[in-house]
Structures are given as C-alpha cells and as structure tokens.
Amino acid sequence: MSSVKLGVASRVQQVAPLAHYYHCAMHGLNLAASRMSFVRAVKNAQGTMETVIDFVTDSAKRTVVLQQAQKRTGRRQQRLIKLCETRFVERYTSVHRFCEQFPAIVDALRLMTNWNDNITSAKASMLLKAMEASDFLVAIVVMKALASLLRPLSQKLQHRGADLIQTLGLVRTTISTLTEMRTESSFQQLMVEAQTMADELETTIEKPRIPAHRSTFRANSGEDLDVTGYYRVNIFFPAIDAVQQDMEERFGSTQPGTDAAGRRAGAARHTHHTQAFSLSAILPTRVAGASWEDIRPGWELFLPVLPESFECDTKAELGL
16 A cells, blocks of 8 residues: 555555655554564563453353452452454553453452363463463553553544644654653552552562573563563563654654654654644634644645645635
8 A cells, every 4th residue: 555666655646746645643553552562571461361351251150250259359340351453552441451350350260270170270270370470460561551641642543523733742742751751760650550460469570580591582681680670671661662663753753863864754754744734724624713824834735736826815815
C-alpha cells in the first residue's frame, strides 16, 4: 500500500504529486504501542497472561471457582478479558482487569492444584509457577503503566469528528510524558506494585541468576545493580524507549533527537502533518471558529493547484 516504488500511494503520486500519503493515525499508534513487546520479558508476560486467562475462562467450572475466589478475596465479580488480537492499545483493559483480579486468580489456581483431575491440577501448578517469575510481575505492571498512558490518545483518535491538529498536540504531550516517565522514581512506584502482587504468591522480586557461560544470548545489563536497578535497565527503560522512538518516527516530534539528523527528520514530519491536517479547519463543523492562521499552512501546501489564489482573497472569503 505505502511502498515507495510499487505501492498504491506511489502510483497515485505519479499522477498527482500533491496527493500526500498519510498512515492511519490510530493504526500508527497501535503499531507504536506494540513495540514494547520487542522487550522479551514483556512478550513472555503477554503469553503467560493470555494462557492464564484462557485456562480460567474456557471452562464453566473454572469460571465458577474464580467467582468464588473473588468473593473470598473481596474483589468485584468480573470476568477476565482476553487480549485483543488486533489492537495493542486496547489490551489495557485486559491487563488492568488481570492486575485488579490478581489475588482472586492466584486463589483460584491454588484451589485447582488440589483437584483430582490431573491435567487441570498440573496446568494450574505450572501457571502459578510461571506467575511467580519476577520478570513476569515487573513486565505486567510496566505494560499496565504504558498502556494507561497511551489510552487517552487512543480514545481521542477514535473520537468522531476529532480535531487532527489538537490530536497532534496530544501526541507531542504523550511523547513528552514518556520522557518524563523515564525516571528512577517512576519505576520505584511500579516496583512497589509488583512486590504487592508477589506477596500474593508468597514470593519476592529477585534478580535472575545468570551464569557467565550462559549469558551470551540473554539481556544481562545492570549485573552490578540492585534488584530495582536491574529491572529498570532491562525492562522499564527499553519498553519506554521502543514506544517513544516509534511514535516520533511515525508522528514527528519537536523533542530534541539523538543527533542533528534525527531532529531535522522529526521536525520535517511534524511540519508535514501540521500542514495537511490544518485543512480540517475548513470543514463545516469547524470553519466558523477557525482563523486564517489555522488554515494557512494547508493553503500554502496546496497553493500550486489553486488557480489564482491570492492570500487576501482567501482571507476575505474565510471572513464571509
């Protein structure tokens, strides 16, 4: 579709050079959010969580056991939500529900380990063991934190009649918030939440033991750091960086890049989007409150195809 040489967009531009191609903003955000799964711990945590949800919800008997566990642990009677296959941002609801119902899930799985059904009891024991892993607990709370930050932008992009210029502003705000979030104090709060979940499993968050002869193909940064520092360097920072960099590449950014070329490319993408999206100000629902400065960037972009369009005439027509 968007291939530079063979895609539909390139063929249309051969006939109409000013017919610019723009990726769907919502799809772009979804792809940017999915970049956090490039962190191995996050990817594995998603798989474990999905397996647990499927195991509990695919059986009426196990669903009843979960409901009973919710009563014992004081949790609301809510079903677990399966992960959305197509929209990564929408997985926030599933992750949030999983974290909220975590004590009830643990209680239900422990009860299942004592069943006479060998298959069910063995799988329940296996899932409990997987959930005890420190990287699983940390990755889950990191996913929840990042998804909750991206969710307002997702809702704004899906809103009917959304103002694209304001949405670009929200994108820049989100990127700035990701930068501000990349601190030790922010991760310390997530570690407290992860340890609370570990307490339900009667375990603690610990660094993995990585023998020197087996660390060739494993993330091994921060070996000399404490537990919090290790997971901050190996899970939290990489997940934030992956999402932030992809958003800057797709939407452009006014934030300083890693080098001069990065700053120029980000500024160019931001200007390009602003110019084209400014044309949304001439829509009937927005034109009454629009000013000439709101529309001018788009007018300048498409001026070559506007016959004898003078700025004074266009401003006068807008005033009428």
